[in-house]
Amino acid sequence: MKSKHVRAGVVLGSLVALALAGSATGQSTAKIWTSDVVADRQRLMKLNGASWADAQAKLKAGNAEAVAVNAETMALIATQITALFPEGSLTEKSKAKPEIWQKWPEFESAVKNYAMQAEKLRDAARSKDLAATEAVAKEFGRQACGTCHQPFRVPPPQQPAPPTR
């Protein structure tokens, strides 16, 4: 079970790394991102959510160290977020609010805050200090994810059933 998590983390991490490498060299990132930017960012956020759920499950089991790979994935995901919100990219499926582009600097700083919090979580996890990691994790949902979700996303109306366990 644990090795599955780690493997998933490695796969996710390398995907994001690939995307980063692509944008760094100025090459087309079409191999990672499709032409549907809304679908792309929703895929990325699903991955983000999976990483966070996984991190919480590990913490509940008392395994702080293993959270580092999830936190690193989230920190890398954070670097991709703003690029996936070109102005006005709203479709029926998108839960993004137009406020994103009306308050772009606020959106950018919320994303930057997210990256910083994810790094903080990663560093706490790397130190193998369970209490310190739990302390960051306790605030993470509200203060890392929430600062963006609250003002800039329409909440999903239905609570999806938790994944099979």
Place this chain on the structure above:
Amino acid sequence: MGRDAAGLLVALLLALAALASTASAQVPSAADIARGKYVFGATGGCGCHTVPKHPANAGGRRYDGPFGTVYSANITPDRETGIGSWTDEQIITAIRLGRRPNGERLIPVHPYTTFNGMIADDLQALVAYLRTVPAVKQANQPKKISVPMFESVFLPAWLAAFAPKETPPTSAPTSGTARGEYLVRAVGHCGECHTPRTMTMATDNSRFLAGNPKGPEDSEVPNITPDKTTGLTWTEEEIADYLATGNKPDGDVAGGLMGEVIDGTLAGYKDLTKADRLAIARYLKTIPAVKNKIGK
């Protein structure tokens, strides 16, 4: 002459001291204020009275209804523009009966028909806490009622005919599902957003907490009855965790208005004790399951 003035001054000071000592007999204790802050958090931080990222409790948040537009009131202890010059009794009357000190009715966007179910001690503590929040001088914005005779005719009739009325228990239940019921129905006023409304805009309590496709600020509010396909299927532990952290079991995180009330302003749902959060979760598992799909 000078001595007379001095004598008068002493007499005045004595009178003041006497007044102060009678007043101090009613000064709330630190424990009262702490309890009040807890109640404040349990309401979601009275969040409607704060514009996000602006001073807490200063009001001015806009609410559009079918009858017009209202703005939440300044509930800081500012004497001129807030509630600083109101007596405790007047504030409590406004909270649970919806009357201003001048007798006017509040528009029931402030859910007094629900807060009516709060017990006196909790309200008294809440008022004690409200008086400790920094005063903000910010005049209330006038409401704009677009329906003729709304306040003189429609509102009293509506209140008499349709408004659900909670009856306060004599003392607040301290544990078990009764505690959860009190927190959900009265203090937390969950039904204001999560219960669908009828044609008259009264909450439809025959479908209590079954979700509202047209919630406040255009939000789609989920069904949190225990219905297996359209309701809340999280475990009690997951619900309790969510109220403390905003974390959903699938890795998503609360946003929008729910995120706001969890976070609160000066306090929020997140500050509830684990016992209270579990009591809420347990109570939510006991209410009738209602099939009502919200959203696509």
